[in-house]
Amino acid sequence: MEIMDSSRVIGKYTTGINGPLLFITAGVHGNEPSGVEALKKVFKALEEVKPKINGCIVGVIGNKNALKKNKRYIDEDLNRTWTEANINGQNSSTSEQKEMHQLIEVLENFPEADFTKRYFMDCHTTSSESLPYVSVQLVNDNNNWAHNFPTYIVQGFSDIVYGAIDHYLSRIGLTGFTFEAGQHESKTSVENHEGMVWLALKEACNLDLSKIPNYPECVEKFSEKNAPDQKTFKIIYRHGLENNDDFKMKSGFKNFQKIYKEDLLAVQNGKEIKSDWNARIFMPLYQSQGNDGFFVIEEVK
Numbered sequence: 001m002e003i004m005d006s007s008r009v010i011g012k013y014t015t016g017i018n019g020p021l022l023f024i025t026a027g028v029h030g031n032e033p034s035g036v037e038a039l040k041k042v043f044k045a046l047e048e049v050k051p052k053i054n055g056c057i058v059g060v061i062g063n064k065n066a067l068k069k070n071k072r073y074i075d076e077d078l079n080r081t082w083t084e085a086n087i088n089g090q091n092s093s094t095s096e097q098k099e100m101h102q103l104i105e106v107l108e109n110f111p112e113a114d115f116t117k118r119y120f121m122d123c124h125t126t127s128s129e130s131l132p133y134v135s136v137q138l139v140n141d142n143n144n145w146a147h148n149f150p151t152y153i154v155q156g157f158s159d160i161v162y163g164a165i166d167h168y169l170s171r172i173g174l175t176g177f178t179f180e181a182g183q184h185e186s187k188t189s190v191e192n193h194e195g196m197v198w199l200a201l202k203e204a205c206n207l208d209l210s211k212i213p214n215y216p217e218c219v220e221k222f223s224e225k226n227a228p229d230q231k232t233f234k235i236i237y238r239h240g241l242e243n244n245d246d247f248k249m250k251s252g253f254k255n256f257q258k259i260y261k262e263d264l265l266a267v268q269n270g271k272e273i274k275s276d277w278n279a280r281i282f283m284p285l286y287q288s289q290g291n292d293g294f295f296v297i298e299e300v301k
């Protein structure tokens with residue numbers, strides 16, 4: 001195996017037993033360091049305790065340049081660049097396209113043939129306060145896999161918003177999802193990311209969690225203190241924005257908050273946007289960058 005860029009690879013751990021790959025990315029958005037911090041904690045504990053696992057876990061930084069500058073991105077959103085055109089065309093005109101090709105190179109060190117299965121998790125956080133949730137694309141066995149984790153599950157985001165890294169990883173045959181751990185700077189987000197990584201190690205690589213000294217704390221904080229009971233939602237509407245739109249979300253919405261017909265949701269170019277739904281609001285836009293004003297989701301029973 002070639003020597004991998006150590007400034008991109010946070011850690012790699014195996015005990016040489018045949019099994020799956022768990023490929024975990026963090027900091028795909030440079031203003032979201034939580035997953036990177038959590039992975040550092042996990043690899044530190046793994047190196048100290050050296051527990052037996054099946055297969056291999058690798059933790060990788062997504063947008064290195066942007067993370068260094070604590071910016072969401074340099075030229076464009078790295079979670080929108082993963083299109084066939086960019087990948088097959090070897091496009092590397094933006095900082096993010098270069099990062100993308102470097103990430104693909106890292107993953108090429110862990111080919112499908114070397115593992116019984118390949119899993120991924122892409123770690124994110126949100127601009128506003130949010131309960132943690134899994135965002136899963138309904139391909140492969142992603143949805144079944146996601147239901148191993150005690151949290152909210154939102155289906156269909158990557159089917160609407162094209163070019164996300166989880167879309168790419170699913171497309172090349174990996175099983176996994178995106179995990180949104182909470183607000184960008186919240187300490188709870190790091191706890192949630194860490195808890196999810198440990199749980200993924202248990203589920204995918206058969207790690208005996210009782211071997212980890214700060215278990216059950218690390219996992220219970222996530223699954224019992226910070227996360228809601230498992231519920232599954234699907235996206236039923238996306239409110240897209242044009243670049244020049246003057247868009248202001250009504251203040252105070254929390255992610256997953258219930259909304260009702262005729263509720264005022266936002267003001268766009270001077271016009272009120274009211275709810276057509278009795279459902280829940282998802283990802284209300286409270287930051288300056290972005291083309292998604294908000295989404296509407298409803299529970300899947």
Ligand SMILES: [Zn+2]
Nearest residue numbers: 029032124125
């Ligand atoms: Zn993100």
